[in-house]
Amino acid sequence: MNKSKPKHSAHGLVLGIFLPWIVWWGMAEIPNLVWAGEETSVEAVRKAFEQGQYPKVIELAEPLLKKGNASAPQVQQWYVLALAHTSKTSEALDAYERLVQDNGREDEVLLKQMAIASILPLRADMREQMRGAAYTALREMEAIEAMPYLEEGLGDQSGMIRALVTEGMGHVAAGRQSKRFRDALKDGAALVRANVLEGMAESGDKKMIPIITPFLTDDQLIVQISAAKALLGLGQSQYWERLERGVRSEDGYERGASIRALGDLGDPRAVAILEQTIKDSQPSIRAAAVSALGKLQTPSALKAVKGAMFDHIPAVRSVAAFSLGNFPPSDVLPVLTSGLQDPNLGVQTAAVASLLRIGASFTTVAETVERLMQDQNPAARSGVAKALGHGTSQESMVMLKLLIQDPTPRPRITAARSLGRIGHRNSLPILKRTLRDTDEAVRVTAAAAIVRILEKPVGT
Structure with a gap:
């Protein structure tokens, strides 16, 4: 009996012949398909980041980063910034350090962006104090990137x-040019209006004169004084009499504002007026007059400020000690050195600041600095941290790096701020560690300090 031969369809024959080629071709396309999938995922991360959907960025980026795909550097950057934007500063720093390790170098652009991003969430805090810390940090940066925030x-x-x-x-050109800044002249808070007027004067633009002039009759005296000061700064000398009248006012706020304005304008005509005011019965007025005289820097002003070092009120002596730092070193070194022995810690601190400002050797202040650093009062330790921010020596840096590890937040905040002011790129490691601080205000101050340092030219 004949056995029937198995039947093969044409389709089966073709499949049998070409299956190996189909499989090979399909396998060859798999990497391209995977790549296309990655491209789609990366695009999704990018879109989420651009739309400010930071939690979504984190969710989408983490699987991609685990794969270690070719787009990882770009995704890592979005991931770092998304973590910072969502108040996960410590995790953002971890991700940033991994990126640095992979690249073998610091990414200053990303570090700066991360530092700014870490500050922003605190602006929405319910506590005014914390919002104030965030905006203070943004203000201290003096960076164009901070202006929109x-x-x-x-x-x-x-x-x-x-x-x-x-x-x-x-104080920043980009800020003064903002329409919203100028619109703040309509703000209900007098101090806001006063600040805008003075900012307009800093521009030196005489086109501001007709905008400023109506505020000479503002219902708040402090705004009137700021308007007169602004107009004088723009060359409108006829408003000098308004400040003279303000100095004689019975209103303490008006007097204080007028005195400060005279000092800021730097007109020598103010010396005679201020020499009388320095004898005022109110300590706050005497202190304002001393500060103003210190800015004028004339020989007679120097004599008056030196005399204020013997005022019976410590706050006045403190202002005098700090104001002496505006004068030539040879004229003030002895009196400032004696100020280190003042019984009041605030006066000692101000003397340290001025001695460092005039370039005195750190050995001159070393003993006082060490004593203040060991004081039980956090205000004393914070004060010396602020004073050290006026130095430039390596010793000042070392002391600040110790104070930034103080057990209480206030000295840590001040030390971070001072490091941002005088520190260099070799201060970045300790400031980055401070981004992990348990106190929010310390963290945002450290972030601002990082930005300030990165704003400086390399090598300075």
Whole structure:
């Protein structure tokens, strides 16, 4: 009996012949398909980041980073910034350090962006003090990148926060050019309006004169004084009489504001007026007059400020000690050195600051600095941290790096701020560690210090 032969369809024959080629071709395409999938995922991360959906960025980025794909560096950067934007500063720093380790070098652009991003969430804090810490940090950066975020603070419900913001914006050209900054002249808080007026004067733009002039009749005296000061700064000498009248006012706020304005303007005509004011019965007025005289830097002003070192009120002596730092070293070194022995810690601290400002050897202040650093009062330790921010020596840096590890937040905040002011790139490691501090205000101050250092030219 004949056995029937198995039947093969044409389809089966073709499949049998070409299956190996189909399999090979398909396998060859798999990497391309995977790559296309990665491209889609990376694009999703990018879109989420650009839309400010930072939790989604973290969710989408983590699987990609675990794979270690070719797009990892770009995804890592978004991931670092997303963590910082969501108040996960410590995790952001971990991710940043992994990226640095992979690249073998610091990424200053990313570090700067991360530092700024770590500050931003605190602006929405319910506590005014914490919002103030965030906006203070942004103001201290003196970086163009901070301006849009400072500008948003003009909408804060607190007048004190808005005043802090306008003061910061007024010192930076990009801030003064902001429409919202100028619109703040309509703000209900007098100090906000005053800050905007003074910021306008800093621009030196005489086109501001007709905008400023109506505020000479503002219903708040402090705004009137700021308007007169601004106009004088723009060359409108006829408003000098307004400040003279303000100095004679019975209103303490008006007197103080007028005295400070005279000092800021730097006009020698103010010396005779201020020499009388320095004898005022109110300590706050005497202190304002001493500070103003210190800015004028004339021989007669120096004599008056030296005399204030013997005032019976410590706060006045403190202002005098700090103001002496504006004068030539040879004229003030003996009196400042004696100030280190003042019974008041605030006066000692101010003397340290001025001695460092005039370039005195660190050995001159070393004993006082060490004593203040060991004082049980956190205010004393914070004060010396601020004073050290006026030095430039390696010894000042070493002391600040010790104070940034103080057991209480206040000295740590001040030390971080001072390091940002005088530190160099070799201060970045300790400031980065401070981004992990348990205190929010310390962290944002350290972030601002990092930005300030990165704003400096390399090698300075």
